[in-house]
Amino acid sequence: MSNAVFVAHDAKPQVGTIKSFFLIWIGQLISLTGTGLTRFALGIWVYQMTGSATKFALTEVFASLPAIIVFPLAGVLVDRHDRRWIMILSDAGSGISTLMIALLLVWGRLELWQIYVVAAIKSICSAFQWPAYSALVTGIVPRQHLVRASGMMQFSEALSQSIAPALAGILIALIKIQGVILIDVASFLLAIMMLGIAVTPRFAPDANVSTTNWTSHLLFGWKYIQRHPAFMALLIFFAITNFLTGTVIILITPMVLSFASVQVLAVVLSCAGLGMLFSSLMMSVWGGPKRLIQGVLIPELVLGIAIILAGSRPYPMLVASMVFVFTFCLPIILSCSQAIWQRNVEPEVQGRVFAVRRMIAWSTLPLAYALAGPLADRVFIPLVHPGSHLYSALIPFLGIGSNRGIGLIFWGVGICILITTLWASRYSRLRQIEEQHSRQSD
Numbered sequence: 498m499s500n501a502v503f504v505a506h507d508a509k510p511q512v513g514t515i516k517s518f519f520l521i522w523i524g525q526l527i528s529l530t531g532t533g534l535t536r537f538a539l540g541i542w543v544y545q546m547t548g549s550a551t552k553f554a555l556t557e558v559f560a561s562l563p564a565i566i567v568f569p570l571a572g573v574l575v576d577r578h579d580r581r582w583i584m585i586l587s588d589a590g591s592g593i594s595t596l597m598i599a600l601l602l603v604w605g606r607l608e609l610w611q612i613y614v615v616a617a618i619k620s621i622c623s624a625f626q627w628p629a630y631s632a633l634v635t636g637i638v639p640r641q642h643l644v645r646a647s648g649m650m651q652f653s654e655a656l657s658q659s660i661a662p663a664l665a666g667i668l669i670a671l672i673k674i675q676g677v678i679l680i681d682v683a684s685f686l687l688a689i690m691m692l693g694i695a696v697t698p699r700f701a702p703d704a705n706v707s708t709t710n711w712t713s714h715l716l717f718g719w720k721y722i723q724r725h726p727a728f729m730a731l732l733i734f735f736a737i738t739n740f741l742t743g744t745v746i747i748l749i750t751p752m753v754l755s756f757a758s759v760q761v762l763a764v765v766l767s768c769a770g771l772g773m774l775f776s777s778l779m780m781s782v783w784g785g786p787k788r789l790i791q792g793v794l795i796p797e798l799v800l801g802i803a804i805i806l807a808g809s810r811p812y813p814m815l816v817a818s819m820v821f822v823f824t825f826c827l828p829i830i831l832s833c834s835q836a837i838w839q840r841n842v843e844p845e846v847q848g849r850v851f852a853v854r855r856m857i858a859w860s861t862l863p864l865a866y867a868l869a870g871p872l873a874d875r876v877f878i879p880l881v882h883p884g885s886h887l888y889s890a891l892i893p894f895l896g897i898g899s900n901r902g903i904g905l906i907f908w909g910v911g912i913c914i915l916i917t918t919l920w921a922s923r924y925s926r927l928r929q930i931e932e933q934h935s936r937q938s939d
Contacts (some may be wrong), residue, residue: 514637517695518646521584524691525630526653528588531684532619533661535595536560538669538677539612552609559616562863564624565856571625572852573714576845580629580636585692587626592685594618599678627855632847635839636698643839644789647832648780655773655828718853721846728841730927731793731834735858737917738797741910742823743865745804748873749820752903756811768817772824780832790930792833794922796826801914808907810896837930869906877902 543556575583594615601607630650638646668677722728749769753762786792800823807819842850881887881895881902895904921927 514696514698515639515642517697518634518637520691520695521630521633522646522649522653524688525650526656528684528688529653529657530661530664531681532591533657534665534668534677535598535681537661537665538674539598541669542607542674543609543612547609556612556616557866558863559613560620561859563617563620565859565863567621567624568628568852568856569715569718569849572628572718572849574625575628575632575848575852580633580848581692581695581697583625583629584633585689587622587629588685588688588692590622591619591626592682592689594622595678595685596682599675599682602675602678624852628848628851631835631839631851632844633697635844635847640840642784644785644792644832644836645781645783647835647839648777648783648785648828650835651828651832652774652777652781655770655777660770714849717846718849718851721842721850722853727926727930728838730921730924731837731930732854732857734917734921734927735834736861738914739858740861740865741914741917742800742804742827743862744869744910745807745823745907747866747869748903748906749807749816751873752808752907753813753816755903757813761813765813765817765820768821769824772821773828776825777828777832780828785829785833785836788931789833789837790928793830793837794918796829797918798915800826800830801911801918803911804907804914805911808904808911809894811901811904812896841930873903873906877906881905 540556543552598607598612598615601611634646634650635643665677668680722732749765750762753765803819803822803826807816807823809815838851838854839847879902881891881904883897891901891905894908895901
């Protein structure tokens with residue numbers, strides 16, 4: 498392993514690989530949409546069968562926590578084996594587990610614990626699929642188009658999030674939940690077929706991963722990031738901002754419902770999906786700014802301001818527009834960050850590095866989900882109740898209404914994001930991450 502600060506990924510992809518990227522991307526787009534259909538449909542089933550918000554929320558825990566735990570192991574295997582085959586096996590595992598849910602529904606034997614088990618299995622499959630997908634894209638897309646490729650990957654996620662709920666609602670009425678889940682199974686089959694016919698570079702595993710010292714391989718990604726201060730700073734930055742934005746994401750629904758109807762909430766959430774959709778499409782066409790780190794830091798500042806404004810007044814149009822701005826910023830930030838990592842981490846170790854990167858960046862999200870509700874219900878809402886001295890003092894900033902304590906949380910989150918981003922922009926290693934790479938390449 499080189500001791501250089503960065504090693505450029507300048508190797509030219511093999512002939513025909515741009516077409517292969519489009520084939521793989523289309524398959525994953527359809528697969529993600531199918532997964533979104535199932536996720537929405539099973540969420541409805543769980544809530545209708547149990548009437549429990551806690552049991553409903555547990556499906557999200559089982560859908561995210563196993564992946565976080567498995568990421569380091571997945572990264573090692575991604576660097577040892579053909580990434581395309583790892584994606585095929587991951588899609589196959591998800592498809593088979595989804596098919597079992599459909600069969601149990603048809604037989605009338607589906608129980609809640611089975612949904613939790615399947616959610617965990619799909620989560621583990623995703624832990625292998627994502628680093629394999631990211632590393633494979635690095636090998637088949639020219640370096641100058643990596644931001645566009647990342648934008649297209651973000652577009653897939655945004656499209657699935659924006660159309661899946663509405664489409665699932667229509668399909669459930671027509672073909673019931675069983676039919677929706679079978680569509681998801683078919684989407685996995687199509688994704689596997691696209692992977693099968695795509696021409697990808699011949700895989701050359703990292704020779705250093707062939708030994709049996711699994712402990713060192715599991716820790717490799719973390720040690721690699723530790724050796725590169727700019728990467729460590731970028732990772733810490735995302736871990737902090739993910740926690741903050743996760744708090745906003747979890748509280749936007751109760752905040753809107755405190756002053757508006759369910760129909761208004763639906764409009765707000767639709768604006769969120771449209772923001773991601775338009776932004777990811779823009780990144781796919783534009784290719785991002787010349788200095789990618791600016792594509793991370795500047796939209797993050799805009800995002801922080803949007804969160805403050807969203808919490809400043811209980812006005813549906815204001816909240817909807819700021820939510821649109823919030824989600825519009827996300828694909829820009831994520832695409833530019835992804836391209837920075839893809840360009841500057843050696844392709845043969847990206848599986849291990851990217852897996853640890855996502856494990857750490859995502860680890861703060863469950864914490865945000867766990868803390869946001871109690872902080873709102875037990876601390877901030879009682880603190881800023883109508884009639885209190887604090888409520889009267891904060892009216893110019895938060896407006897008039899009940900549950901303005903959540904608006905105060907939004908103010909705090911937005912300010913913290915601004916402070917964190919300004920700190921990051923002052924750290925020279927992070928600010929000059931691409932210049933360091935250029936000097937090292939020369």
